Amino acid sequence: MTHFRKLAAGVAVALALSAPAHAHRAWILPSTFTLSGDEQLITVDGAISNDLFFPNHVAMRLDDMKITAPDGTVTGVENGWTGKIRSTFDVTLDQQGTYKIGNGGNSFFASWEEDGERRRARGTYEGFKEEGVLDKDGVELTKMSRQTATFVTLGAPTDDVFATTGEGLEFTPVTHPNDVYTGEEITFGFTLDGAPIEGMEVEIVKGHDRYRDEQGTLELTTDADGQITFTLEESGRYWLETGTQGTTMVDGKEIGARSGYVITFEALSF
Known part of the structure; x- marks a missing residue:
């Protein structure tokens, strides 16, 4: 198990924190965020x-997309289809409570000089070991972790899908993401390796920005x-x-x- 080492406070800060701004943004969008009844079906883009x-x-x-049910059961997608865009x-x-829908995980990125050229590779740490990448002169290694998620509730919201593992960047909401209303104070939280992470930048953008100046x-x-x-x-949304x-x-x-977390949610009017 790995863990983030806190940098000395006198050097800079515990971590260099940033919410990276990308021209291309990943998102998962369900057809509906909250539903009632005994059983419902949604479509997700x-x-x-x-x-x-x-x-x-x-x-x-979609190969690593996971659906986590309120009772912790994890399944894959139904009727998955992938086009160009x-x-x-x-x-x-089919369970009462909150579902987590998302993908992500860990990977490693390696960069080194060989035969006068800059070489780059992405893979697992174990794979780099077997291939001898870690033995390259001057190899630079970065651990990459990213999650893209959304949350959907059938019936009353529940919190089991927000249970933390104590490893990596995790979402710990105080306000349930399926209980967000305009004009009300909303509090979301994040932990890094089980501890609250201070000074991390967060960006929130209303969807369909294509139609706004x-x-x-x-x-x-x-x-x-x-x-x-x-x-x-x-x-x-x-x-x-x-x-x-x-x-x-x-x-x-x-x-x-480097770790990243993307969440989609909706705000409703009273």
Whole structure:
């Protein structure tokens, strides 16, 4: 198990933190965020695009998409389809409570000089070991971790899908993402390796920005409790992105580390 090493406070800060701004943004968007009844079915779109919730770049891969039910059961997608610029799949909701729908995981990126050329590779740490990549002169290794998620509730919201593992960047909401209303104070939280992460930048953008002259990005920074508190004035679907950049220890060696988290949610009017 690896963990982020906290940098000395006198050097800079515990971690170099940033919410990276990308021209292409990943998102998962369910047809409905909250439903009632005994059993329901939703359709979910996933893409990486220039405009939020408007597919125009590449489709999101579905091979590691996971559906976590309120009781912790994990399944794959139903009726998955991937085109050039969008993926679509179904999810059957047959348990009362909140589901997590998302993908992500860890990978490693290596860079080194060989025969006068810069070489780059992406893979697993074990794979790099077997291939001898870690033995290359001057190899630079970075651990990459990213999650893209959304949450859907059948009946009353529950919190089991927000249970933390104590490893990596995790979402710990105080306000349930399926209980967000305009004009009300909203509090979301994040932990890094089980501890609240302070000073992390968070961006929130209302969807369908293609049709606005101003993007209207809400820029926030996590406090000492790893939380952000904000109020939304307009109902609609929103996209949140945050991330960290620092170092981690693997096999007793310090390497670069980057983590990112993307969440889609909606705000309703009373």
